[in-house]
Amino acid sequence: MLSSVPAAAMARPLLTRQSRWLPARASFLLTTRPAVRSLASCTRCGSHDPCPSNNVPSAACPPPSLLGLSPSPMSNLLASTQPPLIAPAPPAEPATAAATAAARRARTLLDEQTQLLQTTFYRRPLPASLTSFTSPEGKRLFKESLKLGFSENYFSLAATFTTQSEPAYCGLGSLAMVLNALEVDPKKRWKGGWRWYSDEMLECCAPLDVIRKKGITFKEFACIAKCNGLSVIAKQADHVTFDEFEHDLRACTSNAFPTETHMVVSFSRKSLGQTGDGHFSPVTSYHPADGKVLVLDTARFKYPSYYVAVKQLYEAMLPNDPETGLPRGYCLLQRRADPGVADMAAAVSATAATAVPPMPVDVAPALPLCQVRNTDTRDASWVRVARVFCAHVPRAIAASAPLHDASRHPQMLVAPLVARMLGAIPPTFDVGFTAPGIDRTAAPSLQTAIADAHIKRGRALVAMVTAHPLYAIVCDVLAGRNPAAAGDEEAHTHGPVSPVRGHVGDQRLQRWAQVNAGPASAPAMAGPVAATILLLSMPREAYVRATPKAVYAAFEGVRARAALEGPLKHEVERIHDQLQSLTHEYCACDAAAPGREGGRYTGACKL
Structure with missing residues (x-):
């Protein structure tokens, strides 16, 4: 209640x-x-x-x-005596977080793609003066050229058409395409079990790391082609007329030469209205009525293949190359024959012939029997090799007083000259013998035939070297039997060797006399043989300026390079071309010098 x-x-x-x-x-x-x-x-x-x-x-x-x-x-919240709390934001749903991350990645990819498109290029438009090969006009030119018989060498090139693997590999890419078109066996592995030419395999006369940065010159291209077994006729543009260039173009494209021949042109892109400057590319498919020729551009990422006026292409070879100060030109390339070992089926035994179907195996061009090497791990560049012939050898000769003694007979001074030249070669530079090539896809009997043929050629080379008069002089120098050099005190200098100061060291001479263990084709006297091959191959620029005229003439008479034959001729020419290309590339002669005098270079030379 x-x-x-x-x-x-x-x-x-x-x-x-x-x-x-x-x-x-x-x-x-x-x-x-x-x-x-x-x-x-x-x-x-x-x-x-x-x-x-x-x-x-x-x-x-x-x-x-x-x-x-x-x-x-x-x-209740307002009545609480505790400080108010700010509630945290609710956690994002997993789907929302994933969508945000995806959007962020998309924006990053978009930014990267935008930057890529702004800093790279997809090809270049052809100038109006050039005709694209795939255009209606280009197809007309090709069809008519084919009917007229001026596209005969097109098909072998088209079958091996390649894109250069580096922006500066136009010369190497062009050469690889021609080597494959001429079916030259590289005698070395490409990938897997296959032998094939690609531009990154063509290291000779210039190191690949240098070529990757600045490309190659016209002379280096010819040198690399010779190193890989091609017969090369290099024609500098200022030494040929337009009519001669057009005549060679007709002969190449119509197969008028005795053997298949390809032409690679070195020209200035600027002269054709293109971007860039120096470039190499094979040419084919000549149209005489329109006066145009097809350029198979190896830089397919930049320009397609195109027809260009022959006159315009000739004029594009004339501007000087900034690297050499000389005009460019073109090379006629053929597969070099190797007389004497043209059919290896004869080398296969009768038993092997019954097991393997008889087939002619053309080994031309054979694997080189010798190779020059720079084994200096501190400076493995070819510039160091060029320095030997541009600086070390001439300074060693110039520092020898007996060589400049006019009272001595020139013939008696050939041996001291040989001693000075060999003593100036650093131990890191070597001439070695190569091993025989192999064919991983052929029968074992053919493998044996390849090795036997290589050894046979090596023995023939050694026989020719030992029969050469220069070999006897080299053996006397290396054995110390050199009475003419008795008065040359510098020739017997012991201790530190400095070819730059002109000293010749016994240590460097003795290493040529050492027995080199090598493949079966290498002889027991490999050192003297290699030294003789090097002297026969040495470019004249290495000693002509520092050697007195009479001694120079006597030494050239002993070398007698014009009388060389067979494998010795091929090896000497190949090594000479390689060393001469290096010398011309890196040896800068005094422009103010009076030039030549009686066929001899004059003036100072420096690297």
Whole structure:
């Protein structure tokens, strides 16, 4: 039963206690967060109706508990004496995070693609003066040229058409294409079990790391072609007329030469209205009526193959190459024959012939029997080799007083000259004998035939070297039997060797006399044989300036290079061309010198 106490009296003490429930912090929140106030107009009863307690709590607004109402969550938050907490952002859904990461990756890829497109190129448009091979006009020129018989060598080139693997490999790419078109066996592995020419395999006369940066010159191209078994006729543009160039072009494209011949042209792209400058490419498909020829551009990533006026191409060879200061030109390339070992089927035994179908195996051009090597691990570049013939050898000769003694007979001074030349060669430079090539796809009997033929050619080479008069002089020098050099005190200098100062060391001479263990084709006297081959192959520029005229003439008479034959001639010519190309490339002769005098170079020479 309820008490008779008035309700107002009962509520008064409650109101008094409830009037102190709102702390100062709640008042601050109510005055600074209108959004919170909008959620509960009355902080005591939670009513949204106008209430005097909106401003000051009074008895007009009883506590929610007396009204039978539960305090709102917001009221509990405001009534709390603990500092308010800011709720953390809800964690992103996994799908949203994945989408954000994907969008970020897409933006990165887009930026990279944009940068790539802004810094790279996809081909170049052909100048108006050139006709694309695949255009209607280009097809007409080719069809008519084919009917006239001036596209005969096109098909072998087209069958081996390649794109140069490096921007500066135009010369190597052109040469690899011609070597494969002429079906030259490289005698070395390409990839897997296959032998095939590619541009990165053609390191000779110049190191690949140098070629990759600046390409090759016209003379280096001819040198590399000879090193890889081709007969090369190199014609510098300023030494031939336009009529001669056109005549050679007709002969190549119509197969008028006795054997298949290809032409590679070195020209200036600028003269054709293209970007860049020096470039090599094979040419074929000559159209006599229109006076145009097809250029098979090995830089297919830059320009397609195109027809160009023959006159315009000839004029593009005339500008000087900045690397050499000389005009460019063109090379006529043929497969070099190797007389004497043209049919290896005869070398196969009768038993093997019954097991293997008889077939003529042309080994021309055979693997080179000798190779020059620079084994200096500190400086493996060919520049060091060129320095030997540009600086070391001539300085060693110039420092020898007996060689300049006019009272001595020139023939007696050939041996001292040989000693000075061999003594100036550093131990890191060597002439070695190569091992026979192999054919991983052929029968074992043919493998034996290849090795036997290589050994046979090596023995023939050694026999020719030992019969040469220069070999006897080399043996006397290496054995110390050199009475003519007795007065040359510098020839017997011991201790540190400095060919730059002109000293000749016994240590360097003795290493030529050492027995070199090599393949079966290498003789026991490999050192003297290699030294003789080097002297026969040495370019004249290495000794002609420093040697007195009479001694020079006597030495040339002993060398007698014009009388060389067979394998010795091929090896000497190949090594000579390689060394001469290096000498011409890196040896800078004094431009103010009077040139030649009686066929002899004059003036100073430096590297």
